[in-house]
Amino acid sequence: MMLPSPFMDAFGIQAGDTVAIAGSGGKATLMYRLAAEAVIRDYTVITTSTTHLHPPTSLQTNGLYITEEISNWLQVIPGELDRHQHVTVLGGRPRPDKLRGLSLKDLDLLKKVCRPDLCLVKADGARTRLFKAPGDHEPVVPAWTTHGMVVVNLHAIGLPLSEKYVHRPDRVAGLTGLQLNDPLTISTIAQVVSHPTTYFRAFPSGTNVFLYLSCCADKPQRAQAEAISNAIPANTFAGVFCGDINRSQAAITTLRESI
Incomplete structure (x- = not known):
């Protein structure tokens, strides 16, 4: 139900x-x-930011992916989204407690490739x-x-x-x-x-x-x-x-x- x-x-x-x-x-x-x-x-969901974000917990997301740490991220993340249903995608990890957001260009690419049912963006800090x-x-x-x-x-x-x-x-x-x-x-x-x-x-x-x-x-x-x-x-x-x-x-x- x-x-x-x-x-x-x-x-x-x-x-x-x-x-x-x-x-x-x-x-x-x-x-x-x-x-x-x-x-x-039963939506597929991407959570992300265009500024910065604290690392999410396992209760907040089913997977965290940092694009600068994955050379072929545009090929990897669509499959991870299908597998986990909700993933969080950020651009970098300047500090252990702080993740850098995606550029609008990379966010556009991510959305076009993954085609999530819902995209949620933290847009400022x-x-x-x-x-x-x-x-x-x-x-x-x-x-x-x-x-x-x-x-x-x-x-x-x-x-x-x-x-x-x-x-x-x-x-x-x-x-x-x-x-x-x-x-x-x-x-x-x-x-x-x-x-x-x-x-x-x-x-x-x-x-x-x-x-x-x-x-x-x-x-x-x-x-x-x-x-x-x-x-x-x-x-x-x-x-x-x-x-x-x-x-x-x-x-x-x-x-x-x-x-």
Whole structure:
């Protein structure tokens, strides 16, 4: 019997789609959750990154392949995908705890050769900070992307606008008028994620871009998520959702749908 796939259902993800995930505080967790749900649907799945990624565990993927370590990777990986159903493919291993992503050119080749049912791409980094404003060079999104995800961790609310907690705090300050070391507010978060110069400029025209508010585990956090959703102009995102993947029974809640 097919198990439920609430996250794929919420985002309307189907076979043939490519999902690019950006933001902070839960991108990889969301990516591997979507991969697990897709495997239950009997999809073949490639997870990857265009920036960097921590090495996945055996619970997150069925196989890890580093292209710079496999001279004939375009011949090897299609068979491994057929065998394992879900594989993770990265470009290099600069450190034991850090994997380098694929170039868009190599990702294009990989997709054409492997033809996975679903391609999931971590499209930017946040250096483990709980909030960020993307730089001019990110997110790095494939041109064939069908779904975009912007992830924000609700634990960021109330934290100081500083390098300790925020990636590129000066850019957040410039976008919102918030002063450095002032607490991050619901309004600040809504302004950054909905600003046309942050995430939306990177996604191809026609991409369904969703906002996912992570670590929503109780009623107060649900209220915060609803407040962020209400602070975002109508029809900005294709949908706004909150959820908590780390709970024993992962759940996702629809806050707003525009399509």
